[in-house]
Structure formats: structure tokens, C-alpha cells
Amino acid sequence: MSDPLLQGRALVRDxxxxxxxxxxxxxxxxxxxxxxxxxxxxxxxxxxNAITGDYPPTAGxxxxxxxxxxxxxxxxxxxxxxxRTYQSVRPFLGLSVMNNVRIGLLYGRREALTRxxxxxxxxxxxxxxxxxxxxxxxxxELIPLERKRLELARALATGPRxxxxxxxxxxxxxxxxxxxxxxxxxINARGITxxxxxxxxxxxxxxxxxxxxxxxxxxxxxxxxxxxxxDPAVISAYLGQADLSAGLRR
Amino acid sequence: xxxxxxxxxxTALLLALPLLRIDARDYVLQVLTLLFLNIVLAxxxxxxxxxxxxxxxxxxxxxxxxxYALGILYNAGVPFVPAVALAVLAVMAFAAxxxxxxxxxxGAYFALAAFGLVKLMxxxxxxxxxxxxGSNGLKIDPANRTVPMYLVSLAVVVIVLxxxxxxxxxxxxxxxxxIREDEEVARDFGVPTxxxxxxxxxxxxxxxxxxxAFYTWYINFIDPGxxxxxxxxxxxxxxxxxxxxxxxxxxxxxxxVLYMAEEVIxxxxxxxxxxxxxxxxxxxxxxxxxxxxxxxxxxxxxxxLGWREDDR
Amino acid sequence: xxxxxxxQLLINGILLGGVYAMAxxxxxLIFGVSGVLNLAHGEFLMLSGFFVYVVYDRLGLNPFLAVxxxxxxxxxxxxxxxxxxxxxxxxRKEHVRLASATLVTLGVALIVExxxxxxxxxxxxxxxxxxxxxxxxxxxxFLPSLKLVIFAVVLALIAALFLFLKxxxxxxxxxxxxxxxxxxxxNGVNTFxxxxxxxxxxxxxxxxxxxFEVIHSAVAPDIGLPLTLKYLSIIVMGGLGSFAGVxxxxxxxxxxxxxxxFYNPAWGQTVAYLLLVAIxxxxxxxxxxx
Ligand SMILES: Nc1ncnc2c1ncn2[C@@H]1O[C@H](COP(=O)(O)OP(=O)(O)O)[C@@H](O)[C@H]1O
Ligand SMILES: [Mg+2]
Numbered sequence: 059m060s061d062p063l064l065q066g067r068a069l070v071r072d073x074x075x076x077x078x079x080x081x082x083x084x085x086x087x088x089x090x091x092x093x094x095x096x097x098x099x100x101x102x103x104x105x106x107n108a109i110t111g112d113y114p115p116t117a118g119x120x121x122x123x124x125x126x127x128x129x130x131x132x133x134x135x136x137x138x139x140x141x142r143t144y145q146s147v148r149p150f151l152g153l154s155v156m157n158n159v160r161i162g163l164l165y166g167r168r169e170a171l172t173r174x175x176x177x178x179x180x181x182x183x184x185x186x187x188x189x190x191x192x193x194x195x196x197x198x199e200l201i202p203l204e205r206k207r208l209e210l211a212r213a214l215a216t217g218p219r220x221x222x223x224x225x226x227x228x229x230x231x232x233x234x235x236x237x238x239x240x241x242x243x244x245i246n247a248r249g250i251t252x253x254x255x256x257x258x259x260x261x262x263x264x265x266x267x268x269x270x271x272x273x274x275x276x277x278x279x280x281x282x283x284x285x286x287x288x289d290p291a292v293i294s295a296y297l298g299q300a301d302l303s304a305g306l307r308r
Numbered sequence: 309x310x311x312x313x314x315x316x317x318x319t320a321l322l323l324a325l326p327l328l329r330i331d332a333r334d335y336v337l338q339v340l341t342l343l344f345l346n347i348v349l350a351x352x353x354x355x356x357x358x359x360x361x362x363x364x365x366x367x368x369x370x371x372x373x374x375x376y377a378l379g380i381l382y383n384a385g386v387p388f389v390p391a392v393a394l395a396v397l398a399v400m401a402f403a404a405x406x407x408x409x410x411x412x413x414x415g416a417y418f419a420l421a422a423f424g425l426v427k428l429m430x431x432x433x434x435x436x437x438x439x440x441x442g443s444n445g446l447k448i449d450p451a452n453r454t455v456p457m458y459l460v461s462l463a464v465v466v467i468v469l470x471x472x473x474x475x476x477x478x479x480x481x482x483x484x485x486x487i488r489e490d491e492e493v494a495r496d497f498g499v500p501t502x503x504x505x506x507x508x509x510x511x512x513x514x515x516x517x518x519x520x521a522f523y524t525w526y527i528n529f530i531d532p533g534x535x536x537x538x539x540x541x542x543x544x545x546x547x548x549x550x551x552x553x554x555x556x557x558x559x560x561x562x563x564x565v566l567y568m569a570e571e572v573i574x575x576x577x578x579x580x581x582x583x584x585x586x587x588x589x590x591x592x593x594x595x596x597x598x599x600x601x602x603x604x605x606x607x608x609x610x611x612x613l614g615w616r617e618d619d620r
Numbered sequence: 621x622x623x624x625x626x627x628q629l630l631i632n633g634i635l636l637g638g639v640y641a642m643a644x645x646x647x648x649l650i651f652g653v654s655g656v657l658n659l660a661h662g663e664f665l666m667l668s669g670f671f672v673y674v675v676y677d678r679l680g681l682n683p684f685l686a687v688x689x690x691x692x693x694x695x696x697x698x699x700x701x702x703x704x705x706x707x708x709x710x711x712r713k714e715h716v717r718l719a720s721a722t723l724v725t726l727g728v729a730l731i732v733e734x735x736x737x738x739x740x741x742x743x744x745x746x747x748x749x750x751x752x753x754x755x756x757x758x759x760x761x762f763l764p765s766l767k768l769v770i771f772a773v774v775l776a777l778i779a780a781l782f783l784f785l786k787x788x789x790x791x792x793x794x795x796x797x798x799x800x801x802x803x804x805x806x807n808g809v810n811t812f813x814x815x816x817x818x819x820x821x822x823x824x825x826x827x828x829x830x831x832f833e834v835i836h837s838a839v840a841p842d843i844g845l846p847l848t849l850k851y852l853s854i855i856v857m858g859g860l861g862s863f864a865g866v867x868x869x870x871x872x873x874x875x876x877x878x879x880x881x882f883y884n885p886a887w888g889q890t891v892a893y894l895l896l897v898a899i900x901x902x903x904x905x906x907x908x909x910x
Contacts, residue, residue, distance in 0.1 A: 586730025593723030
């Protein structure tokens with residue numbers, strides 16, 4: 059890859075004796091949708107946390123847009139243009155939908171917006187994520203699907219160049235999955251690079267132009283979806299996980 | 309207009325109260341002054357405790373420090389107004405200084421360290437005899453300052469209420485609420501949590517500091533147990549929660565109700581005042597986590613007045 | 621300093637620290653399991669001391685027997701306290717729960733203090749028990765044998781708690797909840813019951829400490845809240861979930877008070893809070909905390 063937007067160089071992350079990431083190197087192309095797959099506990103979420111600075115890597119470097127961001131505080135990394143969602147959603151439960159989004163608008167961006175711009179952005183995002191009708195509700199009043207959309211809205215509010223989506227499709231019904239996939243494509247179409255963790259194989263394969271496979275904290279494959287699903291190392295990593303390997307072969 | 313009337317009218321009435329020519333006037337003013345003090349403490353406590361979710365059991369330390377700082381400066385010959393300004397600045401500096409280590413702590417640990425700070429201040433004040441007069445307390449030139457103190461307290465109440473309202477709708481206030489809801493997520497979305505927490509603590513320290521400084525001037529005599537007491541440290545928490553912690557209107561309502569309850573207890577019963585107050589506090593903690601102003605009828609009332617907040 | 625004086629101070633400090641450690645271990649158990657800052661802990665200690673005094677005074681019982689009679693009742697008190705007043709707060713948001721628990725336990729503290737002071741007619745007089753026990757003299761060092769006996773009992777109780785936690789099912793469940801509440805629930809531990817048991821045991825420890833306080837020094841109605849704060853300081857110092865740390869913290873405070881108090885009685889009482897704040901600043905999770 060000539061000029062990747064995001065690059066991990068030999069990332070290591072230890073948790074009290076457990077090596078959750080072991081020398082993981084990878085690249086994410088500008089404008090791409092890149093998928094991360096791997097069995098439970100493979101270290102996928104930990105990789106996100108290492109990128110965002112929530113749990114900075116024990117060793118290795120994170121390069122974002124040619125800049126070394128390793129060890130920067132999460133709030134600074136956010137302002138540089140990376141935002142995220144969480145595997146188990148974490149909206150600000152006591153705040154209104156609008157204020158959830160407003161946090162991203164007010165604090166997540168590098169340049170301050172005027173009041174007018176703020177309002178315009180706010181409503182554009184609420185419309186895009188179909189939250190306008192419930193904009194005044196508190197997040198704790200939302201149903202799970204709405205909470206997921208709120209998380210996406212909040213992530214978009216920071217004006218990111220890269221969004222990290224941690225299993226946003228998991229737990230949705232088939233129709234909801236289709237609409238969420240559309241949403242992700244639409245986000246990508248706005249020029250935002252997407253790095254997504256998914257368990258639903260069809261979704262990953264359908265969306266991503268590139269897939270990274272993690273297993274036991276190590277990267278065992280990276281490449282286009284068709285190529286990766288043929289990879290013997292990947293197939294053996296998924297052995298015994300019938301649903302996933304079925305998904306791979308499909 | 310409709311929105312400001314319920315605020316402006318009582319304020320105007322209270323402002324006119326010293327003009328009354330009745331025998332009990334000074335008594336009434338003194339009772340109200342103490343009420344105002346409680347409102348200011350509860351309201352400013354809740355900036356950090358309710359809006360930001362850090363249960364600051366040491367809020368009273370700012371009051372005591374302001375009280376002592378004023379007493380010491382004033383007795384050293386500094387004129388009153390500069391002495392108040394210096395005392396308040398000293399407290400703000402103190403708040404900024406302790407914010408760094410204290411805000412490395414979370415939850416119960418933070419609450420506890422802050423609570424410990426109150427006791428520490430009490431003992432340090434007792435021990436620094438040469439500066440503070442130790443357990444004998446500190447005196448300043450006695451004078452009857454009932455009316456000016458009443459007016460000052462009323463003014464600070466108005467200011468602290470306006471400040472709470474402005475903060476809750478401000479960028480800073482939103483960041484404080486996001487910290488309350490989930491500090492890690494707030495940081496992930498660009499909130500410089502350290503800085504915000506320090507700013508919040510410093511802002512919240514101004515009001516008890518001002519009241520502390522004027523309190524010494526008003527009461528003419530303070531001692532460590534009085535201004536750094538463990539029980540008075542906890543009343544603002546009870547008041548805020550009774551009214552509705554995290555709501556602009558909550559602490560002031562809670563302060564008024566609890567203060568009145570205390571007055572009733574003291575005037576109606578001969579014994580066991582502390583136990584009855586304790587009972588009230590237990591009931592608040594047990595049955596009213598949202599406080600009075602989140603109860604449905606009162607919430608509806610706020611809605612009609614246009615005072616209801618989005619984040620509640 | 622004279623070596624004999626130093627040794628004497630160390631002995632006094634350790635003996636003092638033993639009782640602190642026991643009450644603090646009890647509070648640590650409660651805090652660890654429930655996450656509640658129990659502001660009524662010192663109040664139960666005081667109340668137990670009051671009952672021990674009454675039993676001793678009215679029934680003429682040996683004060684140690686009185687402790688053995690009174691303290692176990694406080695297991696029930698702690699258990700019911702949790703069931704009635706702490707459990708209902710369980711589902712609230714973190715900071716609301718913290719504030720609620722602070723108020724509930726504070727309110728109970730006020731009630732207990734005021735009621736005791738009312739029952740003891742005025743409340744300013746101190747309850748203490750006189751029993752004459754000869755003091756051992758080793759060279760120039762005095763060994764207050766009454767305090768030695770108490771210290772031995774305290775050690776035995778702490779050891780018993782330790783064994784209980786290590787070798788019984790309930791003890792292991794208590795530890796599991798302390799370390800990881802969610803995980804414990806998923807493994808089928810009834811955390812409500814464990815909470816109540818922790819409150820029971822913790823309150824029992826406080827009650828025993830209160831009995832000993834009344835035997836070797838004195839108990840007054842207003843000592844509760846300051847004592848609670850001192851114990852809280854000790855457990856924060858020692859670190860959550862580390863009983864060894866808490867015991868160490870108790871002894872450190874005891875030693876600190878004895879040594880500093882020798883030079884300047886006023887600063888002696890300050891040691892606990894000074895250490896609390898100082899240690900938290902350096903090690904936010906306590907001395908031995910993880
Ligand atoms: N904050 C943490 N503390 C301790 N261990 C962690 C933490 N986060 C993740 N781990 C461990 O790291 C490993 C990888 O976890 P994770 O990245 O969440 O996996 P997944 O690929 O399912 O997202 C797991 O064994 C997990 O227990
Ligand atoms: Mg994960």
C-alpha cells in the first residue's frame with residue numbers, strides 16, 4: 059500500500075501477564091472499508107483500544123495519516139480524526155440524543171464550529187441516522203437499535219477521517235443488518251475510511267475490500283475477502299466454530 | 309418573561325425584607341442568611357457532585373478555608389474587600405492544586421479522599437496554633453453585620469443560581485455531564501477530562517469560599533470544628549439529593565426543604581433532633597434518588613414553567 | 621531518643637494498631653463486597669461498646685464475656701442493615717448509588733449517635749470499664765497486659781476471618797464478589813446474600829473492636845463518625861481487596877499516632893488523615909492495592 063491512512067507497526071498489548079496483541083502490523087488504505095475478523099478473544103477490540111489510546115500499546119507504533127499517534131491521549135486522537143463505537147453500546151444514557159451528538163460536535167473536532175454550522179451539522183447527522191424524531195429523548199429511553207444508531211451519529215459528529223466500528227451489526231435482525239450495511243456504505247461514500255470488526259461473515263465479506271484476520275492476538279492473514287477465506291491458516295483458526303467457517307466458505 | 313417571574317419576584321421580595329420595621333426583623337434575617345448559606349453550599353456542591361458525578365464530600369473544606377483565610381488576612385491588617393478577594397483566590401488556587409491528585413481517584417475513592425481532607429483540614433487548623441488560634445478559634449473585631457450579610461448572601465444565592473444555569477447549558481457543562489455519564493467515552497470523544505474536572509472544581513470552590521470569607525466577617529468568631537465539621541460537610545450532599553441532584557433547580561429546593569425541616573424539628577421537639585434529621589436523610593437516600601424535582605407533578609410543573617432541562 | 625522509650629512507643633503503637641486493624645478489616649470487607657462507604661461503621665462500634673458497658677455495669681459480667689455476648693448480636697444487626705437499607709440501592713447508577721449510600725449510612729450514623737447519647741443521659745460522659753490487671757515489666761519496658769490480651773484476641777479474630785475467607789464456600793464467594801461482581805453473578809453466587817453476610821461479619825468485627833475500646837480506654841457517643849473516617853483511611857491506605865494491606869495500614873496508623881503523639885499529642889491524631897491523603901496522591905489504589 060503506497061500511502062495508508064492508518065498503519066500499525068508491531069503492536070503489542072499486555073494485560074497483567076496476558077498478551078492480547080502480539081506484534082500486529084497492518085495497514086488500512088485511504089477511503090477503504092477494511093474488516094477485522096477473528097474468533098472471540100482474538101484481540102480485535104484490544105486493537106481498537108490501542109488505536110484510540112484507551113489502552114495504549116505496550117510496544118509498537120500507531121501511524122495515522124503519516125503521523126505517529128502512539129501514546130497520545132484519546133481526546134487528542136479523536137481530534138486528529140479517529141472516532142469509534144463500542145461493542146456493547148455506551149451512549150451517554152442520561153443525556154438527550156442531541157447532547158450525545160453535541161459532545162462530538164463541540165469537543166471532537168479540531169476546529170470550532172459556529173453556532174449555525176453546529177445546528178446544520180447536528181440536523182444533518184440526526185437525519186442521516188434517522189434520529190431526528192427522537193432527538194429530545196434521553197439515550198436511556200431508546201431501544202437497542204436506536205442506541206446503535208446514536209453511537210454512529212456521535213462518531214460522525216466528530217468529523218472523523220476514520221471510524222472504528224466494533225460489531226455494529228451483531229444482534230440485529232436480517233432486515234436491520236441490510237439497512238446497517240447500507241448506512242456503512244453511505245458513511246464510506248462520504249470519504250470516511252471505515253475499519254470494522256464483525257462476526258457476521260456475510261456482512262464483512264460483502265462490505266470490505268480488505269480483511270484482516272486476528273487469532274490469539276496475532277495477525278494470521280490480510281488480503282481481499284475471497285483470498286482470505288481460502289487461507290488454510292484462517293480456516294484452521296475457525297475450525298470448530300461451525301457457523302463462522304460455514305460463513306467463510308459461502 | 310413568564311420564565312423569569314418565579315425567580316425575580318421572590319428575589320425582589322427578599323431584597324426588600326430588611327426595610328421591614330418589626331421586632332423580629334433581625335431574627336428573620338439571620339434565619340434566612342443561614343438558609344442562603346445552605347443554598348449556596350448545596351448548589352455549588354452539585355456542580356461537581358451532581359453535574360459531573362464526582363461525589364465531593366470535601367466541598368465544605370473550601371468554605372472553611374475561605375473563612376480562615378479571611379480571618380487571618382483581616383487580622384493581619386488587610387482591608388476587608390481585598391482580604392475577601394485574596395481569600396477567594398487562595399481557595400481557588402487550593403482547588404486547582406488538589407484537583408490534580410484527587411481527580412486521579414474515581415468513585416468511592418474520590419469521595420473518601422475528599423472526606424478525609426475535611427478532617428485533615430480540621431486537625432491542621434487546630435495544630436497551626438500560631439496562625440489560626442488553634443482549637444480556641446479565631447476572632448475578628450466584633451460588630452453586628454446582620455443586614456449587610458443578609459444582602460451579600462442573597463446576592464451570592466442569585467449569582468450561584470445563575471451560574472448553575474449558565475454552566476448547565478454551556479459547553480463546559482455538557483462536558484461535565486458527559487464525564488458523569490461515562491468518563492472514558494467522554495475522553496474518546498475529545499473531552500479533555502482532566503482540564504474539565506479541574507475547571508469544574510475551581511468554579512465550584514468560588515462560592516463556598518466567598519461565603520466562608522463573609523461568614524467570618526458576619527459571625528466574628530470561627531473555630532475548626534465549626535467550619536470543618538464532618539456533619540456539615542455532608543448536609544449539602546443531602547440537600548442536593550433531596551431536591552434533585554444534577555438539576556439546576558434541585559439543590560436550591562432541597563436546601564430550602566431540608567432547612568425548613570430542621571427548623572421544625574428544632575422548634576417542635578425537645579430531644580433527639582439529630583436522630584430525626586438522620587431519619588429524614590435515610591428516607592431521602594433510600595426512597596428519593598431522583599429528588600423532589602424529578603417527581604412527576606413537580607417535573608410537570610417545571611415543564612409548564614419552561615424550566616425543564618433536556619438532560620435529567 | 622532513649623531506646624527504651626522507642627521500644628515502649630512501638631509496643632503501644634502496635635497494640636493500638638491491632639484494634640484499628642480489626643475494625644478496619646471489617647469495614648474493608650464491607651467496602652470490598654458492596655462498594656459502599658459505610659459511614660455507620662464506627663457508630664456500630666460505639667453502640668456495641670455502650671452495650672458492653674451496660675452488660676458489665678448492670679449484670680456485673682466479666683467485660684470479656686460481655687463482648688462475647690454482645691458482638692455476635694451485631695452480626696445480625698449488620699445483616700439486617702444491609703437487607704433493609706443497602707440492598708434497595710443496588711440498581712442505581714454508580715454515582716447516584718454512591719451518594720444514596722452515603723446518605724443512608726450517614727443518616728443511620730446520626731440516629732445511632734443521637735439515640736445513644738439520649739439513652740446515656742446527656743452523652744458527654746464517657747463509658748469505660750475498670751478492670752485491674754497487673755502490668756508486666758521487662759527491664760524498663762512496660763507491657764500493659766490487658767492490652768496484650770486484647771491484642772491476642774484481635775489477632776485470633778483476624779486469623780479466623782482469614783481462614784474463613786480462604787477455606788469456606790461463603791468465604792470464597794465473598795472474595796469472588798470482591799474481585800469481580802459480574803463474574804461472581806455469572807457463576808451462580810447470590811451476591812445479595814454475600815453482601816449481607818459481609819455486612820454482618822464486618823459489623824461484628826466493629827462491635828468486637830468497640831467492646832475492646834471500652835475495656836482498655838473509653839467510648840463516647842460522638843466518636844463514631846471520626847472513627848469511621850479513620851478506618852476508611854486505613855483501608856484506602858491498605859488498598860481495596862488486600863486484607864494484609866489493611867492490617868498493615870492499621871498498624872502503621874497505630875504506630876504513627878503513638879510516635880508522633882509522643883512528641884506532639886495534637887499532631888498524633890492528624891497522622892491518619894495526612895497519611896491517607898499522602899498515600900492516595902502517590903498510589904491512587906493504596907499501598908498494596910492492584
Ligand atoms: N481491559 C482488559 N483487561 C484485561 N484483559 C483484557 C482487557 N481487554 C481485553 N482483555 C483480554 O484480551 C483478550 C482479547 O480481548 P478482546 O480484544 O476484547 O477480544 P475480541 O477479539 O473478542 O474483541 C481477551 O483474552 C480479553 O480477556
Ligand atoms: Mg470484541
